Amino acid sequence: MNSAGTTMPDEKPVSPNRIALKQLPDSSEALTEDFQRYQFYHLGRFHGCPAVYTYHALAWTLRDRLMSDWMNTYAERDQPGKRRAYYLSLEFLIGRALSNHVLNLGLDAASREALQSFGQTLETVAEEETDAGLGNGGLGRLAACFMDSCATLNLPVMGYGIHYEYGMFRQHIENGYQVEEPDHWLRDGNPWEVERSEFTCRVPFGGHTEHFHDKTGIPRARWADTSDVLAIPYDMPISGYRNHAVNTLRLWKSAATDVFDLNEFNAGSYSEAVQAKNHAEHISMVLYPNDSSENGKELRLRQQYFLASASLQDALRQWRAAGNSNLMQFAEHNVFQMNDTHPTIAVAELMRLLLDDERLQWDEAWAITSRCMAYTNHTLLPEALERWPVALFERLLPRPLEIIYEINARFLRQVAIKWPGDIDRQRRMSIIEEEPVRQIRMAWLAIVGSFSINGVAALHSRLLKEGLFRDFVELWPHKFNNKTNGVTPRRWVAHANPGMTALISSRIGEGWIADLSHLARLKPLAASGNEAFHAEWRAAKRANKVRLAALVEAECGVTFDPSALFDVQVKRIHEYKRQLLNVLHVIHLYNRIKHGHLEGSVNRCVLIGGKAAPGYVMAKRIIKLINSVADVVNNDPDVNGRLKVAFLPNYRVSSMEIIAPATDLSEQISTAGKEASGTGNMKFMMNGAVTIGTYDGANIEILDAVGEDNFFLFGLRADEVEALRGRYQPLSYMERDPALRQVIDLLISGHFNPCEPGIFDMILGAMMSPNDPWMVLADFRTYVDAQERVDQAWQDEARWTRMSILNTASSGFFSTDRTMQEYNADIWKLT
Numbered sequence: 001m002n003s004a005g006t007t008m009p010d011e012k013p014v015s016p017n018r019i020a021l022k023q024l025p026d027s028s029e030a031l032t033e034d035f036q037r038y039q040f041y042h043l044g045r046f047h048g049c050p051a052v053y054t055y056h057a058l059a060w061t062l063r064d065r066l067m068s069d070w071m072n073t074y075a076e077r078d079q080p081g082k083r084r085a086y087y088l089s090l091e092f093l094i095g096r097a098l099s100n101h102v103l104n105l106g107l108d109a110a111s112r113e114a115l116q117s118f119g120q121t122l123e124t125v126a127e128e129e130t131d132a133g134l135g136n137g138g139l140g141r142l143a144a145c146f147m148d149s150c151a152t153l154n155l156p157v158m159g160y161g162i163h164y165e166y167g168m169f170r171q172h173i174e175n176g177y178q179v180e181e182p183d184h185w186l187r188d189g190n191p192w193e194v195e196r197s198e199f200t201c202r203v204p205f206g207g208h209t210e211h212f213h214d215k216t217g218i219p220r221a222r223w224a225d226t227s228d229v230l231a232i233p234y235d236m237p238i239s240g241y242r243n244h245a246v247n248t249l250r251l252w253k254s255a256a257t258d259v260f261d262l263n264e265f266n267a268g269s270y271s272e273a274v275q276a277k278n279h280a281e282h283i284s285m286v287l288y289p290n291d292s293s294e295n296g297k298e299l300r301l302r303q304q305y306f307l308a309s310a311s312l313q314d315a316l317r318q319w320r321a322a323g324n325s326n327l328m329q330f331a332e333h334n335v336f337q338m339n340d341t342h343p344t345i346a347v348a349e350l351m352r353l354l355l356d357d358e359r360l361q362w363d364e365a366w367a368i369t370s371r372c373m374a375y376t377n378h379t380l381l382p383e384a385l386e387r388w389p390v391a392l393f394e395r396l397l398p399r400p401l402e403i404i405y406e407i408n409a410r411f412l413r414q415v416a417i418k419w420p421g422d423i424d425r426q427r428r429m430s431i432i433e434e435e436p437v438r439q440i441r442m443a444w445l446a447i448v449g450s451f452s453i454n455g456v457a458a459l460h461s462r463l464l465k466e467g468l469f470r471d472f473v474e475l476w477p478h479k480f481n482n483k484t485n486g487v488t489p490r491r492w493v494a495h496a497n498p499g500m501t502a503l504i505s506s507r508i509g510e511g512w513i514a515d516l517s518h519l520a521r522l523k524p525l526a527a528s529g530n531e532a533f534h535a536e537w538r539a540a541k542r543a544n545k546v547r548l549a550a551l552v553e554a555e556c557g558v559t560f561d562p563s564a565l566f567d568v569q570v571k572r573i574h575e576y577k578r579q580l581l582n583v584l585h586v587i588h589l590y591n592r593i594k595h596g597h598l599e600g601s602v603n604r605c606v607l608i609g610g611k612a613a614p615g616y617v618m619a620k621r622i623i624k625l626i627n628s629v630a631d632v633v634n635n636d637p638d639v640n641g642r643l644k645v646a647f648l649p650n651y652r653v654s655s656m657e658i659i660a661p662a663t664d665l666s667e668q669i670s671t672a673g674k675e676a677s678g679t680g681n682m683k684f685m686m687n688g689a690v691t692i693g694t695y696d697g698a699n700i701e702i703l704d705a706v707g708e709d710n711f712f713l714f715g716l717r718a719d720e721v722e723a724l725r726g727r728y729q730p731l732s733y734m735e736r737d738p739a740l741r742q743v744i745d746l747l748i749s750g751h752f753n754p755c756e757p758g759i760f761d762m763i764l765g766a767m768m769s770p771n772d773p774w775m776v777l778a779d780f781r782t783y784v785d786a787q788e789r790v791d792q793a794w795q796d797e798a799r800w801t802r803m804s805i806l807n808t809a810s811s812g813f814f815s816t817d818r819t820m821q822e823y824n825a826d827i828w829k830l831t
């Protein structure tokens, strides 16, 4: 790779028709000079100005230094015959960028020196950056970690997403309830994006189709009278770790076409013209705040098609611009990885572009499309599988709908040949669901159109094959594979946990940051005889706990004692994730304290955080319960500091950067078979937390890696959960377990809601129903027992230290570098 603009002797020049851009000097003198120029001459601000301006001045200084690598990386990728991957995702949960670029560019010392001339620290200035919260949770954050690893591995991968004006809503708590506020993250401007209006695309909607024969007599279709929307790209640089590679995340912003406005305007209908403009701009206005599907919303479908169409048009344009022309080679050079079903309308859209615009025959177009699409599934919940009403497609996307019908007709012929007369199977496998209303099954479209289909953890991929996707596995077993998720160690350890990072590097060098398998070299240091290392390990953890305690104090007004066990569950609030089980345990501990049963238990600080989808009534009530229980526990003098409970508002990427390094116990307690993978579990493990968890998702692989002595396993397994369905009797658990009985009785008594009677009845009703799909009460006893094992382990400081070190030392597999290498080896095949 070309680095600094000076071409290395053994390297090829960047591109035949481009000049390598020279790199700016990165000495601290040069950085300080540029930084001060931005501060004074660009922003017009002096010493003592609000820190946000200092943030902007430093961001621009660093951005300048990214530019040469960015353009040179681009030029290197931009050559005929080079294969590329595109990651299509409705979500990229990026978080903050400044510290990440500082780390990747190796400009920590120089940046600090520049800031010192202004009396500022890197930490306070970095705090000024608003999180780019363009995602809901795991799926969106995974996309961001993937982008980081691809840049670090120097893989030619480009991300395509939507430039939402408003990201994930901000959460605050009023009287214990979640209140949502819009997240206008771009208000102060975004120094990390470059508008590239020269690559604007047009995306059609509405209209109708016309069929005709072309000059050579071949039947063709035309999508006419469409209302087009412009897609304007905004590029964000994704820097690799100290390798001079900078990839691109391209986010599309919607805008009205001029023509559209003018026609209406000239017809004298000014307000209609403005309305049309509004309609177009709405597409990229706001991220949908649901972390499971919200069915049938027209705007959401518009977003999906907008992303798919603009991205595919752009990929075709790029491929041509690189000097390619023979479309039959398009699939050799391009692969599109679809992040869940959200962008899978891309299957029909690529067909449309190839048939209608490029004038290929159906078989040619299908050969290309089905060789360059790949689909990742992220859920086992059948209710979360996306379906779209055919009627909506008829109105919004009539031409893609015709193509889907044709794909389906040809596919069902294949099914009929393999299983003649099996009508039931044809009905099950049809992309169109007929009853009760005609709907398009997006997952089926994705499977039919893709050459690779993967789940995100070993258990998840197996359950998909045995369950939801079984019919398709019988037809195409070779398409299905697993790619266990990961997280980027740059953000989640090197940046978030500088204390532990320095300690690890002092013993095994810095190589682990770019090759996490090196962490295994810490294993011998976990044994006794390494007391100095152990003491330093504990000291690093303690400093992180002090930092988190300050955050909890500031945000929740609750005092956490850093010598207590920090017990943390942060993730979206969802019944299957069972925050309720956590709360039941908290009430159980409170009960014990109230009854004077203090033997064997340890001081605990329980932290819970996460957002509930605004329309998810039960999830919002669970937040209220957590806050109500916290109020009672924290203010009861009998508790006397033995137990603290806090709900951290507005949980987001930048909060996790403080939380994960400070956590002792990581709560991963979903109903087995429901959490596809989990990735928070990996962030905690890397930072030396021990997991208490069910046999679910990637927990299983974490357990395999670290061993059962260093993991607190409990609860029913996925097959046991399924076997219990239909015979589940929650009341029988209460009869057999007096501790559970007392917890439920205390809830029923209204102890936690004296002024708001009845507000938790819906929660009690759900937990005590034989139809509770999450079987909360079934796992209560084994959970409490596992928590008692936690207490025992915590009391033995040397043992806990060993477990903590072994968790970090065993986490090498969970780097997205490994995940990306697997995607590349098995699916993308980039060179």
Ligand code: 26Q
Pocket: 136, 137, 138, 139, 140, 142, 288, 290, 291, 292, 293, 294, 295, 300, 342, 378, 379, 386, 456, 485, 675, 676, 677, 678, 679, 697
């Ligand atoms: C769909 C349609 C309409 C509106 C919203 C949505 C929507 C949005 C986001 C549906 C699902 C999501 C997000 C899902 C998600 O985050 N899944 C998680 O993905 C992680 C990465 O693979 C896994 O680790 C988690 O187990 C999984 O829950």
